[in-house]
Amino acid sequence: MTELEHALSWWLVVGLGWGMIVYFLLINTSFLILTFLAGAEFISHVRRSAFRGYDELFSSALTPPVSILMPAYNESTGIVEAVRAMTALRYPEYEVIVIDDGSTDETLEVLTRAFDLVEVPKVVPAEVATRGAVEAVHMSTQGARNVVVVRKANGGKSDALNTGINLARYPLVCMVDADSVLDPDALLHVTKPFADDPEHVVATGGVIRAANGCRVRAGRVVDVLMPRPWLARIQVVEYLRAFLIGRTGWSRVGALLIISGAFGLFRRDLVVQAGGLADDCIGEDAELVVRLHRRLAELGRDYRIVFVAEPVAWTEVPESREVLGKQRRRWQRGITEILLRHRRMVGNPRYGLVGVLAMPWFVLFEVLAPFIELAGVVYLAVILGIAGLHDAGLIGFDVDTTLALLLLAAAWGYAVLLTLAALALEEFSFRRYRRRRDLWVAVLAAVVENVGYRQLTAWWRVSGTVQALRSTPPEWGTMTRKGFTNVDAGAAEAGQRVQTGTRGPSA
């Protein structure tokens, strides 16, 4: 082999290799910093939680009332239980608005029976522009009096939420998914920042955790357990890392870019002023938050968007590869579209830490990451393949494998450590896993995540980004839901539910 070839190959191998190693070290170390921040936040925040006066908030007449918005499309199997659970939240004054987005099944009928709905000639203002016309508004007369159901022509999730915003009568709106199971005090927790700092706080979000495998009774998660399928197990730890740690860390820095649509609380007037949710964007919930950042920064307002680590919204994560794939493609496509749409904010000090820190981070480490990830896989395969062939005496070309090993350590090994750190912090601060063996399963899942799952999601994310760049029509997945492990005999027939919708992107 000539010197030139040797040199070239060296440069390729070493240059590429080191480039990727540095990249992974950067991304993982930045997440390590987030982990430290999150840890600090938990240690101070959680210990003082008992003194925040949630009980007083609950019994006070001055607590700001909330309108919960729940968009629903063909949710007839689980909607009654979901709405009932929402009406049983520990909060003084609130209403639950279910927006039936033109369901073709019995969603409305089922709700009508369960809550004794009566149609009322309610005037729905058009403060936010909507597409699907409102057909009827129903209110509950029996039992829980604070349930409102809006029937409208199909227009998608953003449109449904915008209709809900129009109809909401309270100053705070809480967007939830039809399958979000909230902790009973969750609303109190996400409202507290508004109650404490009404002049500055504009939006708050809570943690999203995977409900798979947990015991759900009467609309509450009563026992947190790890699910059985490995795909679900991996997602459980992934959500802990991305949501619990990631968002808490960003919030502590003051650069929380997005809040999940599965559980987010907003000031209604500001959302209306911003124009509501965008209906031409896939990650509409995240896009709203970014747009709020943009508007408020441009208006020069002093504002805060806060992530509260305690209140949890439990949601069912996909257990089939197909649905998971569609979901991840959608999320990545969403985040790419948002970054493209608001690209003037990237690196722009006018938008504060969000512009200078968070958005570049997302571009470099959320959008670019799966590309580098896949490149790394190819690189490793080639290097190890060549080394193997060389050792087998089939070729004379040799490569130094230490670099490959270093890459493995920097990318996967480091990632495992970060996930384990997330687990440790969860255990330390919240201790929701009662059974010790669930913790061991989680540890194992953290390791297994890097063997296959990570690469798969990288592939899906790459295709999501590519889709966004090409602006191909979106892919809406239908998720056949299994329902939770339900202790209640009567509700054990949760059965199959079909859901079409989006949940916020991760991290």
Add this chain to the structure above:
Amino acid sequence: MSIAATAARDLHTDLDATAIPGLTRAAGVGLLTVLLLLTLLFIVVAMRRLTAEYFERRRAVLIAQTRPSILQVLAGDGPDPESWARLSEVSAKVWRASEPGVVALLGKVRGGPREALVDLLNQRGTLARARRDLRSHSAIRRCRAVEMLGAAGDGGSVPVLLPLLADRQPEVRQVATRALGKIGDQAAAGPLLEAVAGPHPVPPREVSAAIVVLERAADAPVMLTASESSDSRVRSVAAEVLGLRGAMVAAEVLVHLLLHDESVEVRIRAARALGRLGVPMALKPLHASLTAPSPELRAVAARSLGQVGGRESVIALVGCMDDQAHRVCVNAAESLTALGDPGRQALRVIANGRSSRAAAYAVEALALDALGRRQLERVGI
């Protein structure tokens, strides 16, 4: 070989000899450090989990020794020397373990036996220790101490609690606010109001809630002075409190705030408060506010008129039904239904009238009103 290639090869050799191994070592060390940190974290967590379970079990055993006697004291019909004696003699360790439970229980009961429990706290030195802990470096300790003093209603510690309204930690400030409310000493009203505008402010809502429960504080001159404060936040709190606990005197102050205050927030609170008070002298000012520039103020005024009542408002509210803002129309229509038959009659006229927008609101209000009625019938009233 070309120059570029030679340079590249030379650079390669250099790097290979010096930088690369150095970098590799650095990266390796870095990763090992992270691994070490993590192992440490793991050990800490594992230890905590194991010991936490152990300590909890031990605490439960300790608490079980005193709980029956405590419940006996609280649920008893009169003085209970037996239980009292038992609780006085229990060891300090057992007592310390029971304290959080006692604080929780104190918050749930009221009445004579509760005072007996407070006496016990005094006798065992718990309250004295709590007062000392107010100066502790640990914010959690300060919080717990404040909570204990508040739950016990310890009037004597008000002077030492007041400075905590300006504590560095927000939770301490909030617990102190609540504790002062529970203790009920009127003297705290002034400092509480000042705390809204201080350098480390207490949330206005907490202050309002605390002042409202202070005995007769709402009638005190302090509130009237507060309504003239230069800080709009203080005036807001004053307006809110006066609405929740005010007497006739309050109405005059609120009317003044509604008509003349420079801050819209204060005027909105005043309007809301006047609705809560429901006094006739609020009618004229509220009518005037129906044409205020702020849509939110108009909406609140419309709502309050429904709470105050009186036929005089019917005409004014009817005038509101053509307002640009949605909320104003909804509230005006709803208030008209609250004004009895004259209001409903007016709504029916509007419902059949020319303005379709106002008619829609009228129809809505009438329908909801009918719904409300139907509810009562079902229960047999």
Add this chain to the structure above:
Amino acid sequence: MSAVRVVVADDDADIRDLVAFKLEAAGMDVVAVPDGAAALEACQSDRPDVVILDVMMPGMSGLDVCRALRDSIDLAAVPVILLTARAQESDVAQGFDAGADDYVVKPFSPRELAARVNAVLSRARR
């Protein structure tokens, strides 16, 4: 005459213990349960003389239980006392709308509660 049977439902163990203590000292038979569904079950299995319900409970709220009792045939006349932290006008009104006989706000006096229980019992007997 057999002892008075009381069903107490509250998800707060302190409240359950306090009420049970107080009423048992007065010679009543107390069944304490942590949620609404269990309360309904306890009422259906053995008709109580009075039911004390917290309003905010997981699943079925105290109001739901109260309404269920009022809708049933054999339990409709059982007196219900609501014991709750929710003290707003609208909450009280909602409580009575649901069919409660009395409404006690937390923090409460156990002695007062016992007196109200007795009052409600003697009214029911008449």
